[in-house]
Amino acid sequence: MVTELKSWREQNYYELLEVGSQASDEEIRIAYEKLKTIYSLLTPGITILFTPEEVKQIQDKMEEAYRVLRDPRSQREYDLVMQGAWGKPIAPPPHPLAIRRALNTQQIREALGADEVSWSGESLGKIRRFLKLNIDELALEIKISKHHLEAIEAEAIAALPAPVYLKGFLRSFAKALGLDPRRVSEEYLTRISEKGYTRE
Amino acid sequence: METEKKDTEKKEKHIWAIAGGKGGIGKSFVTANLGIALCERGKKVVVVDLDLGGANLHTLLGITRPPLSLDDFIRKGMRSIKGILAETGIPNLQLIAGVQDMLTLSNPKPRDKQKIIHHIASLNADHIILDLGTGISPHIFDFFLISDTGIFLITPERTSLENAYQFMRGVFFHRWMTLTTNKKVKKLIETAMDVNNAAGIRTPVDLLAHVENLDKEAKKIFADEANGFKPRLIINQARNRKEAELGFAIRSVCRKYFGIDLGFLGHILYDYNVYSSVQRGRAFFSDYPSSDVAACIRDIAAHVSDGRSLEWSLS
Ligand SMILES: Nc1ncnc2c1ncn2[C@@H]1O[C@H](COP(=O)(O)OP(=O)(O)O)[C@@H](O)[C@H]1O
Numbered sequence A: 001m002v003t004e005l006k007s008w009r010e011q012n013y014y015e016l017l018e019v020g021s022q023a024s025d026e027e028i029r030i031a032y033e034k035l036k037t038i039y040s041l042l043t044p045g046i047t048i049l050f051t052p053e054e055v056k057q058i059q060d061k062m063e064e065a066y067r068v069l070r071d072p073r074s075q076r077e078y079d080l081v082m083q084g085a086w087g088k089p090i091a092p093p094p095h096p097l098a099i100r101r102a103l104n105t106q107q108i109r110e111a112l113g114a115d116e117v118s119w120s121g122e123s124l125g126k127i128r129r130f131l132k133l134n135i136d137e138l139a140l141e142i143k144i145s146k147h148h149l150e151a152i153e154a155e156a157i158a159a160l161p162a163p164v165y166l167k168g169f170l171r172s173f174a175k176a177l178g179l180d181p182r183r184v185s186e187e188y189l190t191r192i193s194e195k196g197y198t199r200e
Numbered sequence B: 001m002e003t004e005k006k007d008t009e010k011k012e013k014h015i016w017a018i019a020g021g022k023g024g025i026g027k028s029f030v031t032a033n034l035g036i037a038l039c040e041r042g043k044k045v046v047v048v049d050l051d052l053g054g055a056n057l058h059t060l061l062g063i064t065r066p067p068l069s070l071d072d073f074i075r076k077g078m079r080s081i082k083g084i085l086a087e088t089g090i091p092n093l094q095l096i097a098g099v100q101d102m103l104t105l106s107n108p109k110p111r112d113k114q115k116i117i118h119h120i121a122s123l124n125a126d127h128i129i130l131d132l133g134t135g136i137s138p139h140i141f142d143f144f145l146i147s148d149t150g151i152f153l154i155t156p157e158r159t160s161l162e163n164a165y166q167f168m169r170g171v172f173f174h175r176w177m178t179l180t181t182n183k184k185v186k187k188l189i190e191t192a193m194d195v196n197n198a199a200g201i202r203t204p205v206d207l208l209a210h211v212e213n214l215d216k217e218a219k220k221i222f223a224d225e226a227n228g229f230k231p232r233l234i235i236n237q238a239r240n241r242k243e244a245e246l247g248f249a250i251r252s253v254c255r256k257y258f259g260i261d262l263g264f265l266g267h268i269l270y271d272y273n274v275y276s277s278v279q280r281g282r283a284f285f286s287d288y289p290s291s292d293v294a295a296c297i298r299d300i301a302a303h304v305s306d307g308r309s310l311e312w313s314l315s
């Protein structure tokens, strides 16, 4: 996934682990496991291009990369630092609706501080903050106005868009947070229609 | 997880160059049989014997030397390369036979080389496969560079790897040399070509950093050119799974050292029958169409024709 001519010394964590910047947890783990066996002096021909010290340095760098990218919070921080350093996202998502790596149940429970998960404006906001995403940034990323995202989180019925739009917004929002878009939009809509939002 | 990724656009005609640097690793064997496997998929294929030092691609195709070859094309001043296209007995597979007389063409004159290059590009087929022959020299780089995609053939032997890496390094420097007129930059590239140069330039990435200090524009041109460089890799003569999986290690090493993406097309097993078919002067595919080796080559042909390469597991 190297996109420009640079050696391992200059490569970022994603490039070191040879995955795209939108890779899933599973993709990152598989790449790391495979690479760990490659950067060993037992691999035939490894010392043609690298000295034994360099092989060791590459191993260390890959460990560091994996430590950061395996955890959504440190990954998010790393992404932000990279954006700051380069003034642009490391690799712009191929699609305007960026798909964040899916959160597992454990992470969701941790973020919500609850065992029961049900999707509401409040829980969406909690996940967003857990991922250290600010609302302006997210609005830009998924191309939904900040005003609408705030209305969704606040469940401000009057400020919410018409049902046809809202459904799509919820799905994009969920996707961007690494949540199940269908379940989020269904539960959210059921909940706010009980609060007086007309779904038709 | 997806095991394959798409990385070349489909297009009407595709020129592939089979390279490796080292002799006897199976470049001609792979050129011939990959050609046959692509024909099985309904493609029209031309294989070109560019081994100017030891043309024998016809033998690997199981035919005798065609009456006309690149030799005639150059020496008799033929107008079109179509005049030397030879049938192979395999439907839709044609051969441009190589040079018999080593003295005239093993080191071709620039004008002759240009003529060959120009005419190969005009051939009409779905796939054109160039058997580049053995060696790591400027004229082989030139032939390598007319291809849309270069394929490095590597066997698990350390010497094969060494030659392939030397070839890759050489191709970078050779190509960049043609992209600049700046004398200082040219001199620097020349220095870098010597592996043990005093400037400590080991890799193309190192060289780029030095070029940047001399000529920013040249650096940009070089980098752009390098970003488009996406060769492929085939492991030949793998004796077990471990040796086949060496392809993933080579791919990774190239990413980390050269900063290039080397798509892994697949592996071909070692099989004594390859040797025996060569000894009988037969095309391997004709005699062993249901062998494991033939299956390996068909997998590679599938990747070649749909522009995909392997992710992290063998097919
Ligand atoms: N997959 C293979 N299994 C066994 N032997 C092989 C295989 N590939 C190549 N060979 C052997 O290597 C020899 C050299 O192959 P060739 O294609 O002529 O090499 P090159 O063109 O690279 O010099 C063949 O004659 C054959 O005996």
Ligand SMILES: [Mg+2]
Pocket: B027, B028, B029, B051, B056, B131, B133, B134
């Ligand atoms: Mg040969």
